[in-house]
Amino acid sequence: MKLYYFPHSPNTRKVLAVVHHLGLDVELEVVDLMQGQQLQPGYLKINPNHLTPSLTDGDFVLWESNAIMQYLAAKKSGNELWPSDPRAQADVSRWQCWQLGHWGPACQPIIWERMVKPMLGQGEADAQIVAAAEERFHRFAAVLNDCLKGHDWLVGQNITLADFAVAADLMYKDAAQLPVASYSEIQRWYEGIERLQAWQKSAPPAMN
Numbered sequence: 001m002k003l004y005y006f007p008h009s010p011n012t013r014k015v016l017a018v019v020h021h022l023g024l025d026v027e028l029e030v031v032d033l034m035q036g037q038q039l040q041p042g043y044l045k046i047n048p049n050h051l052t053p054s055l056t057d058g059d060f061v062l063w064e065s066n067a068i069m070q071y072l073a074a075k076k077s078g079n080e081l082w083p084s085d086p087r088a089q090a091d092v093s094r095w096q097c098w099q100l101g102h103w104g105p106a107c108q109p110i111i112w113e114r115m116v117k118p119m120l121g122q123g124e125a126d127a128q129i130v131a132a133a134e135e136r137f138h139r140f141a142a143v144l145n146d147c148l149k150g151h152d153w154l155v156g157q158n159i160t161l162a163d164f165a166v167a168a169d170l171m172y173k174d175a176a177q178l179p180v181a182s183y184s185e186i187q188r189w190y191e192g193i194e195r196l197q198a199w200q201k202s203a204p205p206a207m208n
Helices: 010-022 065-075 086-119 127-148 161-168 184-194 197-201
Strands: 002-005 027-030 054-057 060-063
Touching: 002 010, 010 065, 010 161, 010 197, 054 065, 060 065, 065 086, 065 161, 086 127, 086 161, 127 184, 161 184, 184 197
Parallel strands: 002 027
Antiparallel strands: 002 054, 054 060
16 A cells, blocks of 8 residues: 655644554655645546545555545454444544534634745735634534543544544644633543554654
């Protein structure tokens, strides 16, 4: 298997965390989004969306990070990341859908405005965009915080794909000043994520 990835991408990090957690033998190839490598014809044949990550396994090509996570976990039987119980599996999938539909769209505009734009020399954060995103962030952070009460992980007694998927959007919480200070359950849970070897191994190199 071969994973095409951009190390600083939250969508990449959640996939890499699965690779490391399961100890999978996966070849890694960087697609540098900053240099436009995602637009090269060879890569567009793998991912016509010109995004990362993408996975190839023989002649099978797969894009979309959460689908890749599910596929990788299914490749190694008996692991807890992608439970075999239908209800638990649906619960994990529900959180992955929630991350794509609600949590990511709440976090990502703040990260872009406060961290990425200044880094790229595209000016200061747009206060109106940040305010609207923070309002959305608080709406869904309250949901996540409440669901974590009394639980170490989002689904069941063990870490699952749900945790890696949702945690990835918090990887720049300090640099982007995501407003998590009032959500003690999220902070406790994310501290647990940060202690995991797989999460530490998936961390990107420092940006220049």
